[in-house]
Amino acid sequence: MSELVPGAHMPLPDGVLALRVPGRFDLCALVTGGGGKVTGDRDFVFYNQPSAPGVQLTGETLRIEPARLRAGASRVTVAISAADPGTPLGRLPVPVLGIADARGRVLARFTPSPPGPETVLLLAEIYRRGPAWRLRALGQGYADGLAGLARDFGVDVVEDTAVPPAAGPVPPPAPERVTAPGGPSARDGFLVPVNAARAAAGSRPVLTDARLTGAAQAHARAMAAAGRLCAEGADGVSVHQRVTSAGYAYLAVGEHLVSGPLTAQEFVAYCLRGERTRRTLHDPAFGHVGLGHCAAGGDIYWTAVWAAPLTRDGLARTEAEVAELTNRERARAGLPPLGADVRLAAAARAHSEDMATRAYHAHTSPDGTQPWDRAAAAGSARRTIGENIACGQRSPAEVVAGWMDSPGHRANILAPAFTHIGVGFAGGGPSGTYWTQLFGA
Numbered sequence: 001m002s003e004l005v006p007g008a009h010m011p012l013p014d015g016v017l018a019l020r021v022p023g024r025f026d027l028c029a030l031v032t033g034g035g036g037k038v039t040g041d042r043d044f045v046f047y048n049q050p051s052a053p054g055v056q057l058t059g060e061t062l063r064i065e066p067a068r069l070r071a072g073a074s075r076v077t078v079a080i081s082a083a084d085p086g087t088p089l090g091r092l093p094v095p096v097l098g099i100a101d102a103r104g105r106v107l108a109r110f111t112p113s114p115p116g117p118e119t120v121l122l123l124a125e126i127y128r129r130g131p132a133w134r135l136r137a138l139g140q141g142y143a144d145g146l147a148g149l150a151r152d153f154g155v156d157v158v159e160d161t162a163v164p165p166a167a168g169p170v171p172p173p174a175p176e177r178v179t180a181p182g183g184p185s186a187r188d189g190f191l192v193p194v195n196a197a198r199a200a201a202g203s204r205p206v207l208t209d210a211r212l213t214g215a216a217q218a219h220a221r222a223m224a225a226a227g228r229l230c231a232e233g234a235d236g237v238s239v240h241q242r243v244t245s246a247g248y249a250y251l252a253v254g255e256h257l258v259s260g261p262l263t264a265q266e267f268v269a270y271c272l273r274g275e276r277t278r279r280t281l282h283d284p285a286f287g288h289v290g291l292g293h294c295a296a297g298g299d300i301y302w303t304a305v306w307a308a309p310l311t312r313d314g315l316a317r318t319e320a321e322v323a324e325l326t327n328r329e330r331a332r333a334g335l336p337p338l339g340a341d342v343r344l345a346a347a348a349r350a351h352s353e354d355m356a357t358r359a360y361h362a363h364t365s366p367d368g369t370q371p372w373d374r375a376a377a378a379g380s381a382r383r384t385i386g387e388n389i390a391c392g393q394r395s396p397a398e399v400v401a402g403w404m405d406s407p408g409h410r411a412n413i414l415a416p417a418f419t420h421i422g423v424g425f426a427g428g429g430p431s432g433t434y435w436t437q438l439f440g441a
Contacts, residue, residue, distance in 0.1 A: 002107065002108040002109075002406060003108070003109055003110075003111075003402045003405045003406050004108050004109065004110040004137040004392070005110075005137060005392040005393050005394075005398065005402065006112060006113065006137055006138060006139035006140075006392065007136070007137065007138075007231055007240075007391075007392040007430075007431050007432050008110075008136070008137045008361075008390075008391050008392035008431055009134055009135070009136050009137075009361060009391065009392075009430055009431055010107070010108055010134065010135050010361070011132060011133075011134055011362075012066070012107075012126065012132075012133045012134060012135055013101050013102075013107075014067070015065065015101065015102040016063055016064070016065045016101075016102045017063070017064045017065070017066075017099060017100070017101065017102075017126070018061055018062070018063050018098075018099070018100040018101075018102075018104070019061065019062045019063075019064065019078055019097060019098070019099055019100075019124070020060050020061040020062075020097070020098045020100070021060055021080055021095050021096065021097050021098075021123070022060050022096070023060075023092065023093055023095060023096075024082065024083045024084070024092055025060075025080040025081065025082060025083060025092070025095055026046065026047055026080065026081050026082070026083050027046075027057060027060065027061075027062055027078070027079075027080055028044065028045060028046035028047075028057070028078075028079050028080070028081075029044075029045040029046075029052075029055050029057070029062055029064070029076050029077065029078050029079075030043060030044055030045075030076070030077045030079065030149075030153050030155065031043040031044075031045070031052060031054075031055060031069060031070065031073050031075070031076050032073065032074070032075045032076075032077065032153065033072040033073055033074050033075070034072075034074060034234065035226075035227075036075075036152075036153070036226040036227055036228045036230070036234070037153060037154035037227060037228075038153055038154050038155055039072075042070075043070075043073075044155050045057050045062070052070070053068055053069055053070045054066065054067070054068035054069035054070070054073070054076075055069070055076065062078060064076055064126060066126060066128070066133045074127060074128045075125055075126065075127040075128070076125065076126045076127075077122060077124075077125045077138075077153070078097070078122070078123050078124045078125065078126075079120055079121060079122050079123060079149065080095055080120070080121050080123060081119055081120045081121075081146070082119065086119060087119065088115070088116065088117045088118065088119055089115035089116075089118050089119060089120075089121055089141065090114065090115050090116040090117060090118070090274075090275070094111060094112065094114050094115070095111075095112065095121065095123065096109060096110070096111050097109065097110040097111075097123045097124060097137075099124075099135065108135070110123065110124060110137045110139075112137075112138075112139030112276075113139060113275070113276035113279075114275055114276065115141050115274065115275075115276070116141075116273060116274035116275045116276070116277075117273055117274060118141025118142055118274065119141075119142065119146075120141065120142040120146060120148065120149050121139070121140070121141040121142075122138040122139070122140045122141070122229075123137070123138060123139065124136060124137050124138055125138060136231070136232075136430075137392070138231070139276075140229055140257065141274070148259070148260065151259065151260075151299060152227065152228035152229055152259065153228060154227070189263060189264035189265045189268075190264040190265075190267070190268060190291050190304075191206070191208065191289075193265060193268045193269075194206065194268055194281060194289070197268070197272055197278075197281060197282065198281070198282055201282040202284070203282050203283065203284040203286075204284065204287065206286055206287055206288060206289045206306070207287065207288055207289070208288070208289060208290060208291070209248065209288040209289070209290055209307070210290075211243070211246040211247050211248040211290070212243060212246070212248055212288055212289060212290025212305045212307060213290035213291060213292065214246050214290070214292075215239065215242035215243045215245070215246045215248070215290060215292075215305055216239075216290040216291055216292030216303040216304060216305045217290075217292030217293075217294070217303070218242050218292070219233065219239045219242050219257075219292060219303040219305075220292035220293050220294040220301050220302060220303040221292075221294045222234065222235065222237070223257065223259070223294070223301040223303070224294035224295065224296035224297075224299075224301045225296070227296065227297060228259075229257050229258070229259055229301070230257070231255075231257065231430075232430060238429070238430040238431075238432070239255050239257070239303060239305065240253060240255075240427070240428055240429060240430065240431070240432040241359075241428060241429065241430065243305055243307065243428075244356075244427065244428040248288075248307060248309070249309065249310040249427065250307040250308060250309060250310055250427045251285075251308045251309065251310045251311065251314045251315060251318060251425075251427065252283075252285040252286065252307065252308040252394065252395070252427075253305070253306065253307045253308075253394070253427060253432050253433065254280040254283060254286065254305075254306040254307075254394065255280075255303065255304065255305050255306065256271050256277055256280065256281075256302065256303070256304040257301075257302070257303055258270055258271070258301075258302045259299050259300065259301045259302065260299065260300070261300065261302060262300060264291065264293075267291075267293075267302050267304070268281075271304070280306060281306075283306065285308050285395075286306040286307060286308055287307075287308050287309070288306070288307050288308070288309065289304060289305065289306050289307075290304070290305045291303070291304050292304075310427065315425060318396060318425050319345065319349070319423040319424065319425055320423075321396040321397075322396040322399065322400060322423045322425075322435070322437070323338070323340065323421055323423050325396055325397060325400040326338065326400060326413055326421060326423075326437065329400070329404055329413055329414065330413065330414060333414050335414060335416055336419075338418060338419060338420055338421040338439070339419060339420045339421070340420070340421065340422070341380065341382070341420040341421065341422050341438075341440060342422070343375070343378045343379045343380040343422070344375060344378070344380055344382070344420060344421065344422025344438040344439075344440050345422030345423060345424060345438075346378045346379075346422070346424075347371075347374040347375045347377065347378035347380065347422060347424075347438055348387075348422045348423055348424030348436040348437060348438040349422075349423075349424030349425065349426065349436070350374065350378070350424065351365070351371075351374055351387075351389070351424060351436045351438075352389075352424040352425055352426035352434040352435060352436045353424070353426040353434075355389070355391065355426070355429060355434045355436075356426040356427065356428035356429035356434045357426075357428065357429070359429050359430050361389065361391045361431065361434070362389075363387055363389060371385050371386070371387035371438060372385040374438075375438055375440065380440060382420065382440030382441060383441065384417060384418070384440065384441040385438065385439065385440055386412045386415065386418060386438070386439035386440075387412070387436065387437065387438055387439070388403050388409045388412050388413070388435075388436070388437040388439075389434070389435065389436050389437075390402055390403065390409075390434075390435045391429070391431035391432075391433060391434045391435070392431040392432060392433060393433060393435060394432075394433060399435045400413075403437075412437070412439055413437075415439065417441050418439040418440065418441050419440065419441050420439070420440045420441070421437060421438065421439055421440070422437070422438045422440075423435075423436070423437055423438075424436040424438075
C-alpha cells in the first residue's frame with residue numbers, strides 16, 4: 001500500500017475502484033471532460049443523486065469504473081464536505097481517503113494536511129493519460145464552500161443557509177469591485193505582508209525571482225483557461241514543470257493555487273487563515289517566491305510558487321538527512337546503521353532525476369531497467385539490492401515518515417540483511433519532488 005501526499009500520482013489497475021472516506025463527511029464526485037466543466041446535473045454524483053455512468057455512491061464509498069464513464073469523460077474529481085452543512089472541516093477529524101481495487105485490496109491511502117476554514121475539500125482526481133488511468137492526490141479546499149466548487153466546475157448548487165429575520169429596510173447591494181491587480185503595486189502588496197508574516201514566525205524574508213514569477217503567471221493563465229484550480233493545466237504541464245522549464249532548479253518547493261481574492265493583499269490574507277497554507281508561507285526553507293494571477297469569467301486565479309534554489313551542498317545535506325533519519329529508524333529497531341555507498345547514491349540520484357524528467361513514478365523505468373540494473377550500471381558490486389521510491393513529499397522527514405507508514409517500504413528500511421544505502425533527490429516533474437533509496441548487501 002502507498003501513502004500519498006498532495007500532488008502525488010499513481011497508476012490505477014483496470015476495473016472498479018472503491019474510494020472510501022469514513023466519518024462525518026458527505027462524499028461526492030464530479031465527472032468532467034477536457035474543458036474541466038460538468039455537462040449537466042448527471043455529472044454530479046452526491047447523496048441526492050448517487051449514480052452516474054461508471055460512478056456509484058453508497059454511504060461512505062464511491063465506486064468508479066473509468067471504462068464505463070460517459071462518452072467524452074476524462075476525469076473524475078472526488079470531494080468531501082461536512083455532513084452538517086457549512087461546518088468548517090477544521091472542526092472535524094482529518095479525512096482519510098482509502099483507494100481499493102475490485103478485489104478489495106487497498107492500493108493507497110491519502111491523508112491531506114489538516115484543513116482549516118475550508119468547508120469543501122478536493123481529495124483526489126482520477127484522470128486519463130493516454131490509454132491508462134491514474135490518480136492524483138489533491139488536498140485543495142474552498143473556504144467559500146459549494147460556491148467555489150460551482151465556480152470551478154460549473155455546477156448549479158444551493159447551499160443550506162439560515163436566513164435571519166428582517167430587522168429593517170434592506171440596504172442596497174454594495175457596488176461591485178472591479179480590480180486589475182498587477183505591476184509594482186501588486187508585488188508590493190504581496191511581499192510586504194508576506195515578509196511581515198514570515199518575520200513574525202521567525203523566518204527570513206523572501207525575494208521575488210523572475211523565473212518563478214514567469215512560471216506562476218503561466219500557471220495562473222492555465223487555470224484561468226481551464227476555469228478551475230488545477231495542479232496541471234489542460235496542456236498537461238504541472239506547476240512544478242513550469243518552474244524547471246523556466247530554468248529554476250530547486251531543492252524545496254511549495255505552491256498556493258487559489259481563486260477568488262481580488263487583490264494581492266486579500267490573497268495573502270487567505271493564505272494566512274488556513275493552517276496548511278500558512279505553513280507554506282512561513283516555511284523557513286524558502287528564499288524565493290513568484291506570484292502570478294489571471295482574470296477569467298469574473299474570477300481571478302492566483303498562483304504563488306515558493307522555492308529554495310538547488311545547490312551542491314544543499315543537495316548533499318538533504319540526501320544525507322534522509323540516510324540519517326533512516327538509520328535512526330534502524331537504531332530504534334535494534335539494527336546496525338547502514339553505511340554510505342557512493343555508487344548506490346549515484347544510481348539513486350539518477351533514478352530520481354529520470355522520474356522527474358520523464359514524468360513517471362515506478363521501480364521499472366520506461367526503458368525497462370530495474371533497481372539492480374541501475375546499481376550495476378553505476379559500478380556497484382553489491383549482490384542484493386532493494387529500492388524505495390516516493391514522490392511529492394517536501395522534506396526528508398516527510399518522506400521517511402511516509403516510507404515507515406508503508407509496510408513494504410518499512411521492510412526495506414528495517415531489513416537486517418542490508419548493510420549500505422544510497423539516497424537520491426530530484427525536483428521537477430508532475431509531483432514536484434522525487435526520492436529514491438537504494439539498499440545493498
